[in-house]
Amino acid sequence: xxxxxxxxxxxxxxxxxxxxxxxxxxxxxxxxxxxxxxxxxxxxxxxxxxxxxxxxxxxxxxxxxxxxxxxxxxxxxxxxxxxxxxxxxxxxxxxxxxxxxxxxxxxxxxxxxxxxxxxxxxxxxxxxxxxxxxxxxxxxxxxxxxxxxxxxxxxxxxxxxxxxxxxxxxxxxxxxxxxxxxxxxxxxxxxxxxxxxxxxxxxxxxxxxxxxxxxxxxxxxxxxxxxxxxxxx
Amino acid sequence: xxxxxxxxxxxxxxxxxxxxxxxxxxxxxxxxxxxxxxxxxxxxxxxxxxxxxxxxxxxxxxxxxxxxxxxxxxxxxxxxxxxxxxxxxxxxxxxxxxxxxxxxxxxxxxxxxxxxxxxxxxxxxxxxxxxxxxxxxxxxxxxxxxxxxxxxxxxxxxxxxxxxxxxxxxxxxxxxxxxxxxxxxxxxxxxxxxxxxxxxxxxxxxxxxxxxxxxxxxxxxxxxxxxxxxxxx
Amino acid sequence: xxxxxxxxxxxxxxxxxxxxxxxxxxxxxxxxxxxxxxxxxxxxxxxxxxxxxxxxxxxxxxxxxxxxxxxxxxxxxxxxxxxxxxxxxxxxxxxxxxxxxxxxxxxxxxxxxxxxxxxxxxxxxxxxxxxxxxxxxxxxxxxxxxxxxxxxxxxxxxxxxxxxxxxxxxxxxxxxxxxxxxxxxxxxxxxxxxxxxxxxxxxxxxxxxxxxxxxxxxxxxxxxxxxxxxxxx
Amino acid sequence: xxxxxxxxxxxxxxxxxxxxxxxxxxxxxxxxxxxxxxxxxxxxxxxxxxxxxxxxxxxxxxxxxxxxxxxxxxxxxxxxxxxxxxxxxxxxxxxxxxxxxxxxxxxxxxxxxxxxxxxxxxxxxxxxxxxxxxxxxxxxxxxxxxxxxxxxxxxxxxxxxxxxxxxxxxxxxxxxxxxxxxxxxxxxxxxxxxxxxxxxxxxxxxxxxxxxxxxxxxxxxxxxxxxxxxxxx
Numbered sequence: 001x002x003x004x005x006x007x008x009x010x011x012x013x014x015x016x017x018x019x020x021x022x023x024x025x026x027x028x029x030x031x032x033x034x035x036x037x038x039x040x041x042x043x044x045x046x047x048x049x050x051x052x053x054x055x056x057x058x059x060x061x062x063x064x065x066x067x068x069x070x071x072x073x074x075x076x077x078x079x080x081x082x083x084x085x086x087x088x089x090x091x092x093x094x095x096x097x098x099x100x101x102x103x104x105x106x107x108x109x110x111x112x113x114x115x116x117x118x119x120x121x122x123x124x125x126x127x128x129x130x131x132x133x134x135x136x137x138x139x140x141x142x143x144x145x146x147x148x149x150x151x152x153x154x155x156x157x158x159x160x161x162x163x164x165x166x167x168x169x170x171x172x173x174x175x176x177x178x179x180x181x182x183x184x185x186x187x188x189x190x191x192x193x194x195x196x197x198x199x200x201x202x203x204x205x206x207x208x209x210x211x212x213x214x215x216x217x218x219x220x221x222x223x224x225x226x227x228x229x230x231x232x233x
Numbered sequence: 234x235x236x237x238x239x240x241x242x243x244x245x246x247x248x249x250x251x252x253x254x255x256x257x258x259x260x261x262x263x264x265x266x267x268x269x270x271x272x273x274x275x276x277x278x279x280x281x282x283x284x285x286x287x288x289x290x291x292x293x294x295x296x297x298x299x300x301x302x303x304x305x306x307x308x309x310x311x312x313x314x315x316x317x318x319x320x321x322x323x324x325x326x327x328x329x330x331x332x333x334x335x336x337x338x339x340x341x342x343x344x345x346x347x348x349x350x351x352x353x354x355x356x357x358x359x360x361x362x363x364x365x366x367x368x369x370x371x372x373x374x375x376x377x378x379x380x381x382x383x384x385x386x387x388x389x390x391x392x393x394x395x396x397x398x399x400x401x402x403x404x405x406x407x408x409x410x411x412x413x414x415x416x417x418x419x420x421x422x423x424x425x426x427x428x429x430x431x432x433x434x435x436x437x438x439x440x441x442x443x444x445x446x447x448x449x450x451x452x453x454x455x456x457x458x459x460x461x462x463x464x465x466x
Numbered sequence: 467x468x469x470x471x472x473x474x475x476x477x478x479x480x481x482x483x484x485x486x487x488x489x490x491x492x493x494x495x496x497x498x499x500x501x502x503x504x505x506x507x508x509x510x511x512x513x514x515x516x517x518x519x520x521x522x523x524x525x526x527x528x529x530x531x532x533x534x535x536x537x538x539x540x541x542x543x544x545x546x547x548x549x550x551x552x553x554x555x556x557x558x559x560x561x562x563x564x565x566x567x568x569x570x571x572x573x574x575x576x577x578x579x580x581x582x583x584x585x586x587x588x589x590x591x592x593x594x595x596x597x598x599x600x601x602x603x604x605x606x607x608x609x610x611x612x613x614x615x616x617x618x619x620x621x622x623x624x625x626x627x628x629x630x631x632x633x634x635x636x637x638x639x640x641x642x643x644x645x646x647x648x649x650x651x652x653x654x655x656x657x658x659x660x661x662x663x664x665x666x667x668x669x670x671x672x673x674x675x676x677x678x679x680x681x682x683x684x685x686x687x688x689x690x691x692x693x694x695x696x697x698x699x
Numbered sequence: 700x701x702x703x704x705x706x707x708x709x710x711x712x713x714x715x716x717x718x719x720x721x722x723x724x725x726x727x728x729x730x731x732x733x734x735x736x737x738x739x740x741x742x743x744x745x746x747x748x749x750x751x752x753x754x755x756x757x758x759x760x761x762x763x764x765x766x767x768x769x770x771x772x773x774x775x776x777x778x779x780x781x782x783x784x785x786x787x788x789x790x791x792x793x794x795x796x797x798x799x800x801x802x803x804x805x806x807x808x809x810x811x812x813x814x815x816x817x818x819x820x821x822x823x824x825x826x827x828x829x830x831x832x833x834x835x836x837x838x839x840x841x842x843x844x845x846x847x848x849x850x851x852x853x854x855x856x857x858x859x860x861x862x863x864x865x866x867x868x869x870x871x872x873x874x875x876x877x878x879x880x881x882x883x884x885x886x887x888x889x890x891x892x893x894x895x896x897x898x899x900x901x902x903x904x905x906x907x908x909x910x911x912x913x914x915x916x917x918x919x920x921x922x923x924x925x926x927x928x929x930x931x932x
Contacts, residue, residue, distance in 0.1 A: 106348040116867060170350070200899060202806035257652065257656055305694070342667060401678060511928065574901070634814050634907045
């Protein structure tokens with residue numbers, strides 16, 4: 001069986017979404033990539049989490065063709081593939097319809113950085129893509145979804161803001177590993193929820209001062225980080 | 234005992250509402266129909282879910298008369314019966330007072346399609362009935378509730394939008410089986426919750442472009458569907 | 467030990483508040499009354515629910531003097547006593563700081579009847595008392611809280627609306643038994659939550675038409691009731 | 700091992716935050732102080748709660764230097780230390796990013812006293828600090844956070860209001876023991892949630908009359924208290 005370890009990481013990250021209450025029924029999907037092998041491991045489409053095993057994880061190439069596995073991959077696979085091709089530092093991707101992050105996506109609004117919880121993980125607002133055109137929807141819809149995210153990140157670092165909202169749809173999150181991608185999906189939902197409460201408390205709430213955004217992001221990330229026990233997350 | 238298998242399906246679908254947190258105490262009811270036998274299997278009225286067994290499910294005919302069972306059927310039975318008589322493709326109905334769907338019903342507002350989660354299951358807004366007249370309330374109230382739903386669906390397909398909100402009351406959901414009806418009740422509540430958050434984020438939020446509504450509904454339903462493993466849901 | 471059965475009912479009703487998530491730490495209290503014995507059984511003040519036993523329930527007379535028990539009764543006892551003296555049909559009282567009912571009390575607004583869930587249990591809006599005067603707060607505060615509820619119900623039936631909100635404080639609920647009082651506290655919280663969502667969806671949402679309020683209350687209560695299996699709740 | 704009992708209290712108080720749903724992953728931290736020994740016991744930074752043991756708790760002096768322990772202390776340690784140096788009656792501090800309290804902090808608004816639940820624990824509004832200056836962020840950020848709280852409490856009693864919101868960040872709570880600090884963090888979140896609901900129900904909701912704020916705070920605290928069984932909380 002190809003990529004046994006990556007399959008296990010992908011399965012575990014998918015189950016983390018279940019444990020954290022981010023997915024309903026078969027919603028959501030996490031994948032991982034082996035850039036060396038140019039292969040992706042992704043959750044199968046519409047299969048219950050309760051019985052999912054490493055051998056159910058589908059292995060595809062970077063054109064989205066199944067290389068190993070009896071099941072169909074998640075229908076969002078072409079979105080994942082575009083992100084892997086565009087962002088070489090990404091090792092895992094998590095897609096959920098978690099409720100508050102999805103509400104921001106449905107409102108077509110980026111999530112402003114209102115506090116240090118956000119700044120600890122996302123260096124700046126979490127952006128939202130523009131709506132796709134009817135042509136982009138009609139042909140290669142899922143691939144075009146990925147391209148829309150990539151275009152949105154022109155001039156931005158995917159490592160500094162490891163998530164995007166797709167307009168009218170839901171978030172995609174990523175990280176160096178499948179576990180990190182799922183972790184960011186959980187944090188994003190908490191951040192989206194607190195941002196929702198914040199603007200309901202104060203319609204024109206100010207975003208966090210830039211110096212404080214930098215401080216919190218950099219005390220957890222990069223070479224001067226001093227949060228945690230010294231290992232990278 | 235009549236319709237053993239349908240009784241079990243109806244019981245299981247009722248318990249799914251409990252597991253998903255959609256019902257409080259004895260609230261809610263799911264039924265199933267055998268169109269061939271012209272018989273309905275429905276939850277008894279006001280009986281605790283914890284001890285409910287297949288033999289407690291009440292069997293009635295399509296005039297709402299008990300054919301088998303010692304308990305009274307749910308007081309909403311006449312609503313279920315009207316839907317079964319009017320929509321021959323429906324095999325199960327789930328009624329809950331789930332909190333966000335009920336809030337939309339209480340506000341007498343249809344749930345707009347704000348995102349792909351909605352479009353995956355409901356092809357267009359989830360409609361709300363007009364208020365019943367005092368005469369409709371005074372006589373055959375529960376039957377008139379069903380008729381109000383049927384009238385609302387004139388010119389619409391009950392298969393494309395498997396749910397309706399009854400004004401000032403709560404949702405009724407349906408599907409080809411009791412399990413599908415309960416599944417739709419769970420999804421409707423999630424969709425109602427996210428739509429609530431969406432309009433609180435953006436009072437005049439735009440609905441999802443029609444092309445994207447079609448794309449998502451049709452990638453899961455109908456002959457070109459490619460979501461899941463090829464079985465119908 | 468006096469009133470063994472009533473102690474057990476009161477304990478069980480207190481624990482129901484815990485199971486339903488209505489109380490935090492030692493918040494909340496349920497009591498029961500024996501009108502025949504002119505005795506009240508009430509939760510002790512500030513004792514953890516986890517270890518509470520029937521012998522911890524405090525027995526007092528209708529002047530609030532402890533008749534049996536080593537612990538202090540709930541500090542809200544004088545409120546309970548006033549309600550028992552004023553409403554002879556009440557057999558149990560439940561007081562919580564459940565979050566949505568308390569929010570309505572803090573906003574000093576009655577809970578309008580927006581839907582059939584409300585109408586199934588409360589025949590009309592759940593009223594809120596006026597704020598107490600500084601004099602009423604300074605002396606016999608808890609007793610005056612009870613008197614404010616009684617005054618608010620002049621011309622109303624405590625059986626038809628088994629709950630009141632105390633302005634700036636929280637709800638008191640009641641019923642023929644301690645279990646019914648706790649049941650009403652759980653329902654009130656659900657109704658308060660859905661009413662909150664409703665006015666956030668539609669600031670000037672209309673209340674349920676009177677004919678429908680009557681229909682739902684009367685299909686569950688009184689001599690023409692046809693909900694449930696014929697036993698009274 | 701130094702301060703075995705204090706380590707155990709600090710561990711237990713940290714776990715209370717987990718049990719009450721106030722922290723996500725490794726978020727949050729509780730510490731305790733021995734004013735006699737001039738030593739602080741605090742949660743290590745970024746360590747999972749599931750496996751945390753008393754020996755993982757880090758002991759530092761009141762300058763924030765590690766005296767015993769192999770792990771790094773929480774990065775918020777300098778904030779805790781300032782509070783201990785400034786408020787001699789404080790024996791424990793709990794810091795969380797609990798969602799509603801954090802939303803008020805992000806909105807840079809104090810939590811008004813809208814009800815008796817608030818008044819039972821906090822004698823007046825829960826204040827919010829001003830934003831730190833860029834200089835205060837650049838150097839000794841965590842220490843300056845503590846100093847901002849201390850300045851905010853000039854003329855106020857830390858015993859009467861055992862919590863503060865740090866603007867754009869989150870709450871810090873305290874009490875005579877680590878357990879009391881965690882208890883106040885749990886109550887603060889409930890109070891913050893109900894205050895959020897209250898202003899959403901009534902934008903200009905009035906705060907609780909002063910006489911009633913005094914009544915509730917003083918029936919639980921101080922020498923005339925009559926809530927509970929006579930022990931201090």
